[in-house]
Amino acid sequence: MSIKARFNLQHDNFVLDIDTEMPSQGVTAIFGDSGCGKTTLLRSIAGLERCQQGFLQINDTIWQDNTLFVPTEKRSIGYVFQEASLFDHLNVLQNIQYGCSRVPDRERSIKLEQAIELLALTPLLKRNTAQLSGGERQRVAIARALASSPKILLMDEPLSALDLKRKHEIMPFLESLHDKLNIPILYVSHAPGEIARLADHLLLMEEGKIRASGSLDTMLTRLDLSLAHGDRAAALIHANVAEHDKTFNVTYLDFPGGRFTVAHKDLPINHPVRLRVIARDVSITLEHQSNTSILNIFPAVVDTMTPEGNAQVVVRLLLNNIPILSRITQKSASLLTLETGKKVFAQVKTVALLS
């Protein structure tokens, strides 16, 4: 099951030229600089933008081909815009009901109550839209989209208009959508932090074209892509809570490449977690260091290397086939005689728990 999209569209001096296939489950992030066509792609999928030539198929339903163009209202989509765009003439409940009441019963997969509960909106239902904070408005917008029982949820930078505090307020709700609903989500963003927390897949866009796509873990560590470069380059590791150590107040997290030790997290055993390992926090040694404060040391194999700037190099390491990045100086790389296939140890200084 997948989403097949082919769009060709020209606006003044912007060209969108897309031909791609995305998985129709989990969260697919559409990532790229502003102006690269992320929003236009999303609008084309929604039918809000009309490409003369295009093809769009969601699972086995065709929404657009050479002869057919299903109008937006006939596509079972949920769309969350950058600004909440609530209907100001309706209260919170009426806003959420708007889409819900227009869904035929047999197509209803999400009940009104379910959408309200998921976004914790029960106390706000009677409010006027004018009496809501930015974060609350966006939650109502998400619930409104969900209540229309969409087959696919399209989110266009739903957090970008909010301040940091509000972002943190909404994030858990977005994560719960990912965990509790079986709806594919296309999530447009230019914030790597959001994507690392939410996405399973990544579609990287550059100047109206798709530069690359694939699973998020792989994409983040591809040295040929811009994501693996710069200060924010980081790898993503999926791990599970293995054990809590009461003596030192630490938690152990297992992944196929070994075991991470992190400060205690109040999470149940076996709970899945996402770890973000930043490239500049990973150093490389040839032997296993024992007299060091760094706890997270893993045997690794050098996979590939790319120079970054004049003095540095990004190394892709495999920890039992799980890729991470390390950014070191070219001098170190030369002293350690790093080359593909060499067995080394990766020392991870810090690791961030994302969920």
Place this chain on the structure above:
Amino acid sequence: MVHLMLNEHDLSALFITLKLASLSTLLLLIIGTPIAWWLARSQWRFKFLAEAIIALPLVLPPTVLGFYLLIALGPNGPVGGLSQWLGGQPLAFTFTGLVIGSVFYSMPFVVQPLQSAFSAIGKRPLEVAATLRAGPVDRFFTVAVPLAQSGFLTAAVLGFAHTIGEFGVVLMIGGNIPDETQVLSIAIYDHVESMEYAQAHWLSAGLLLLSFIMLLGVYSLNRRFSALVRN
């Protein structure tokens, strides 16, 4: 007191005026809404042509408009001719003729507030409605109309008040027939002509008060409305 001062022609002029204004406003809202919607949304290159034609009564001397309408509605005009061909009367000097004239004359006062109210909504709420499965007609009535509420109020009041106050067009095509086409503004003119200043005073002050109250209503409601949306 009022009965003492106003004769029965005055009362029927009042009645005709209110009937004319109500009917014209109703027709204007029905005709003007789709025009305003189209003007607000269309990307057509020559849209300004339509806008100029609709705004024409704002600058045209009412007698000019009245003159052309008289010709069009008369027995040899296209509209009057059509009406006769259908077995009716020529429309000049009839109440129907007055309604047709008023609709033309007051059109910009209804279309312009509606057009700016529709423009102010923007594309976004309608796009949201479309993603929530509302078709074009559905989103017009459930999103555009409620959000343009203050525009409708302004349009209705301005259309109504402007029709009440018209003089030139009515004089040209209505012919000032008491109990049939004589409206208040012309009744006032007649009273002044025959030096009946007391009646003229009553009618003028009445119209003044009515117009003022209507505008007061529009402005206070619009302020409450925009305050509601702002907070």
